[in-house]
Amino acid sequence: MTNPLLTPSTLPYQLPPFTDITVEHYRPAFDEALALHDAEIASITANPADPTWENTVEALERSGQDLDRVMAVFGNLSGTDVTDEMEDIAADIYPRLSAHYDAMYQNEVLYTRLKEATPLADDAEGQRLHDHLLRTFKRKGADLDAAGKARLSEINQRLSALSEEFGRNLMASTRERAVSFTEEELEGLPAERIASAKVDAEALNREGFVIPLELPTVQSELSRLAREDARGRLYGASASRGSENNIPGLIEAVQLRAERAELLGYATHADYVIAEETAATADAARSMLFDLAPAAAANAEGEQKLLAEEAELNGQGFSAADWPYWESKVRARDFSLDEAELRKYFPLDQVLEKGVFAAAERLYGITVTPRDDLEGYAEGVRVWEVRDGNHESKGIGLLLTDYFGRPTKRGGAWMSEFVGQSRLLKRKPVIVNVMGITKPADGSQPLLSMDEVRTVFHEFGHALHGLLSDVRYPTFAGTNVPRDWVEFPSQINENWALDRSLVKEYARHVETGEPIPDELLDAITAASEFGQGFATSEYLGASIIDLAWHSLSAADASELEATPEAVAEFEAEALRAAGLDNPLIAPRYRSTYFNHIFAGGYSAGYYSYLWAEALDADGFEWFKDQSDLRTAGEKFREVILSKGASRDFTEAYREFRGRDKDVAPLLKRRGLAGA
Secondary structure (H helix, E strand, O other), X not given: OOOOXXXXXXXXXXXXXXXXXXXXXXXXXXXXXXXXXXHHHHHHHOOOOOOOHHHHHHHHHHOOHHHHHHHHHHHHXXXXXXXXXXXXXXXXXXXXXHHHHHHHHOOHHHHHHHHHOOXXXXXXXXXXXXXXXXXXXXXXXXXXXXXXXXXXXXXXXXXXXXXXXXXXXXXXXXXXXXXXXXXXXXXXXXXXXXXXXXXXXXHOOOOOEXXXXXXXXOOHHHHOOOOHHHHHHHHHHHHXXXXXXXXXXXXXXXXXXXXXHHHOOOOOHHHHHHOOOOOOOHHHHHHHHHHHHHHHHHHHHHHHXXXXXXXXXXXXXXXXHHHHHHHXXXXXXXXXXXXXXXXXXXXXXXXXXXXXXXXXXXXXXXEEEEOOOOOOXXXXXXXXXXXXXXXXXXXXXXXXXXXXXXXXXXXXXXXXXXXXXXXXXXXXXXXXXXXXXXXXOOXXXXXXOHHHHHHHXXXXXXXXXXXXXXXXXXXXXXXXXXXXXXXXXXXXXXXXXXXXHHHHHHOEOOOOOOEOOHHHHHHHHHOOOOOHHHHHHHHHHHHHHHHHHHOOOHHHHHOOOOOHHHHHHHHHHHHHHHOOOOOOOOOOOOHHHOHHHHOOOOOOOOOHHHHHHHXXXXXXXXXXXXXXXXXXXXXXXXXXXXXXXXXXHHHHHHHHHOOOOOOHHHHHHOOOXXX
């Protein structure tokens, strides 16, 4: 029987035929796809003709399409609909993939041919690709001796296994630690949310009511749970995730990353990673974090006093678990901002179609329409077609939206792709946005918090980066860019969530249909800086812990102890050094559940959100100065979104903005203008 993963899909835009794919297809598909890619590489290296751009570089860019197709489906569904069998396959296949790519990058004949195969002088994208490939091969060990190559491959395979293991352990811990409550303990939650908690309990075969855990330390329902003990239980469960089994693996990963960096000629893993980012050096990233930390901590202390006073006035204590609840109460008191009432203006479909998609049409001239004739990979996944509004016959690609949480889905929100754009391969993109919104038990529209509204806009910003990509080579397509650049388009897209002309169109009361009133928008604006001390401190804390782990030399890393006490002390010392050791503000992620850096590819890169926010804050100031948003959007699409990694990022920003970035708008937004 034909394996549906091993032939290009005949569906529009090569959308995978999800209904034809079963778990039994993955192992044989990987086996054959790996063998096919090996054969393609062998064909390039065995070519008796002199190396040319076409028979070497473009041949390499064309290779591996079967493997890409298998990995795209398996990789995405491993995050959205994981099963024990999928986890077993992942544990086997990821080290094999690591070994496979190590063999390619360490192939001396291929490396030599790449050096000799040069593009045409007027091919700027080709010139950049050539430089990128030679640098990548070197960073993957192509210049090492035989012993060095063998050790590097051994390290990479082990790191791949550790990454998969960390994510698997975290997902299991997150499921197991989901907190059970009685109905009385859920005081403060609306009836529809309590009903969803009942459904979540049933899904986990538990009695009563359950609140599943989200990825960060602070859980969203902490802002609504009225009972102090209920908040404490939810927070405690969140902060303890992964502590039972992730510590040995994360310590080993830190040690191996440090060893690999030195093997490749770098002082630390952070230096190795950030050399390829727009920050360029670990010192630059570190300086940004440490420069902002004192002001963020001072702002947070001021907020803490206000919140603690409010808690005391209401006869309750004040701990780390209570911060979100009392922040919401003080926000309502001081800014007339009722978050429960605010949610009623943001039903999901309304936000998506009248807000997110409408903003993209206004800015970039694209239209997004449902394709109900095409099936997603799970219940509730919708498929949309994206077309160029100026050329109705021109389809751009497909978008899949998977917004509802389920027990088989890992936490967090993300964008990924099933098909990447490439003119060389004549491919158009198929992109997916994933979130974990609680689905109302009665089938009604979920009412989003402001954080969830911003996240929908944020992830669609990533989707636009993939959908509007227009490059020749797949290596440079869409979001295949440095971590501290990839967040720039997504974060700038968040700004449109509260654009006054747009928000009046999509933020309409779920019961009356009335647009959101000006006084409520004014309250949101007035309150925007309140809470930034906490938000910035928890973010900086996580970023500093990330850099602390990955700034260790191999010798220092080898001294690490794999115990809960040692990990806790390491984190505490990193936070003390930055002045962020407030016991009431935990890092956004602690090490044992820091999926971004131990299972998600962001090691030594979590700082990138703030680095990119400096670009976003400054870049959006430019948008606000433009009289014609359609023309402005076209410029952003042409200079930033369409180029992927095919041009220098600093030059691209300078062309877009007319100058280098200014950090002042970021400092103002974060309440750090005096920093």
